[in-house]
Amino acid sequence: MHLTHPIAPYQGIAPEDCIFVTNDQMIEIGMGSLTQFWQQEMYPEAPLHLYMQLESQPAGRNLLLGALLARAEQIRALQPQVKARLYTQVAPENWEMVNFYNKAGFKADDSEDLYHFPLPIWPAHPPVACNYASVALRTPDEVQGFLNRMNAYRITPLDADFLGQCMQMEHFTCIGYYRGAHAVCEALLTGQGSAVTLVSMYVRADYRRQGFAKSILGAAADILRPRGVTQVSARIFSRHAPQVGLMRAAGAAKVRTISLLPGIYL
DSSP, X not given: OEEEOOSSOBTTBOGGGEEEEEOTTOOEEEXXXXXXXXXXXXXXXXXXXXXXXXXXXXXXXXXXXXXXXXXXXXXXXXXXTSOEEEEOOBOTTOHHXXXXXXXTTXXXXXXXXXXXXXXOOSOOOOOTTOEEEEOOOSSHHHHHHHHHHHHTTOSSOOXXXXXXXXXXXXXXXXXXXXXXXXXXXXXXXXXXXXXXXXXXXXXXXXXXXXXXXXXXXXXXXXXXXXXXXXXXXXXXXXXXXXXXXXXXXXXXXXXXXXXXXXXEEO
């Protein structure tokens, strides 16, 4: 078995973060990569995230995983003052890979889950000294500013094209609470008919545990209820306590697990 790096960036990934494994006949049997990003807002306890992609025939998996773990430790060593999490994504039904990562020491402590809940009926009480308003999306700068604020609290970023698709739907709703010119909490929902999706929502860390999340959902419900909306769907990460708590408060029912996210702390 042999490990090699590409001589140039591969699909936008730096050569040192991309590894190919070949057999003794120099036939490629697998490929893995690491993508690093910061998620200080969602996971302050381990803000450096390393997403690992690994696709290989069984013969090359252990060698490739070992090389990726070594590279992850190198990245981690460059920033010793912060804790890091290395994780990957596996389909729930892919028991072969689930067992592979379990044996390698990855913990199955996170997943992306789909929930449904009825449109909230609790009142929208604006927090003290906050202004409630629709998010300004009239200019490219306003759009990019909103996306930057949302993406600071997301694992997978939203882009302008996706936001444009959301805006074309019947029940597009984008609202927030503001103190002066500073956004405190914003929510994006969209959908058609009697159902909407809570695409994204955040509350600034210094304003959490003050009822902002419930209040902004209540405000959105006041907008959507007269239009005949009765149900909301949302995707959450099971390791993120605020998201789990919001689903519990909304009386949400878990529909299914979309993907497993096994990981280890470095």
